[in-house]
Amino acid sequence: ETGTKVCCLKPEQMNEQEAIERYMHRHGLNDFSPKAALIDMDGTLYDSMGHHADAWYKLISGLGIECCREEFFLYEGRTGVSTINLLFNRAYGHDATPEEARELYKTKTELFSAMPPVDPMPGARAMVDTLLSRDITTVLVTGSGQNTLLNRLDTDFPGAFPDGRRITSHDVKFGKPHPEPFLRAMELVGVSAEQSIAIDNAPMGVKSGAASGAFTIGVVTGPIPEEELWNAGADIVYSSMPQLARRIQHLLNTL
Numbered sequence: 432e433t434g435t436k437v438c439c440l441k442p443e444q445m446n447e448q449e450a451i452e453r454y455m456h457r458h459g460l461n462d463f464s465p466k467a468a469l470i471d472m473d474g475t476l477y478d479s480m481g482h483h484a485d486a487w488y489k490l491i492s493g494l495g496i497e498c499c500r501e502e503f504f505l506y507e508g509r510t511g512v513s514t515i516n517l518l519f520n521r522a523y524g525h526d527a528t529p530e531e532a533r534e535l536y537k538t539k540t541e542l543f544s545a546m547p548p549v550d551p552m553p554g555a556r557a558m559v560d561t562l563l564s565r566d567i568t569t570v571l572v573t574g575s576g577q578n579t580l581l582n583r584l585d586t587d588f589p590g591a592f593p594d595g596r597r598i599t600s601h602d603v604k605f606g607k608p609h610p611e612p613f614l615r616a617m618e619l620v621g622v623s624a625e626q627s628i629a630i631d632n633a634p635m636g637v638k639s640g641a642a643s644g645a646f647t648i649g650v651v652t653g654p655i656p657e658e659e660l661w662n663a664g665a666d667i668v669y670s671s672m673p674q675l676a677r678r679i680q681h682l683l684n685t686l
């Protein structure tokens with residue numbers, strides 16, 4: 432009942448306590464003590480969305496399919512194959528064949544890898560380190576299967592996402608916005624939804640996190656407006672990764 436009112440608040444006015452209470456009320460919980468943080472990669476841990484949008488635009492416009500660069504920010508979180516099928520359906524009225532989709536996604540991956548290296552998102556390392564210092568298990572939940580970034584995780588986020596704490600495009604059938612990726616991550620580390628925090632920068636990812644039942648944090652790191660993340664079902668939205676990094680301590684302290 433306070434949902435619409437809260438949507439009008441700026442994140443800095445947003446009370447973490449209220450967000451948690453609303454979450455607990457909605458899920459009928461008496462207690463919320465998170466054991467795991469399930470964290471998206473592109474646009475959350477890495478400032479990579481511009482490169483992804485460029486690679487997609489080059490690939491799809493190169494096929495003669497009409498598209499614009501900005502739309503690819505909205506498809507963020509989907510698996511590569513589902514993005515390809517969405518565009519094929521719009522242009523031709525049918526899916527790509529599995530072979531076509533595989534081939535095209537391979538080309539997209541090559542285009543992305545050929546671009547200059549991306550930086551970790553400012554604040555991401557601090558956020559991850561805070562979670563680890565509070566004994567919260569960090570798990571990667573990405574729709575990507577691209578080794579360019581996956582191979583850098585151990586260097587950029589030491590100890591946070593070892594093998595066995597990663598859900599990638601290879602581990603899921605449906606991908607975001609379906610809850611499957613976050614549910615698989617919970618299974619992986621043996622926690623329930625009520626013990627999980629999902630963190631994602633994209634509407635699809637937030638939708639997926641919220642549908643999984645986790646306390647879902649949306650974080651704005653690109654051109655997608657804050658409202659889209661509230662509308663996707665975020666329990667709380669932060670306007671930047673550095674802001675989330677600063678507030679996560681406070682959020683955990685209110686529990």
Ligand code: MG
Pocket residue numbers: 471472473474475507508631632633636
């Ligand atoms: Mg993302």
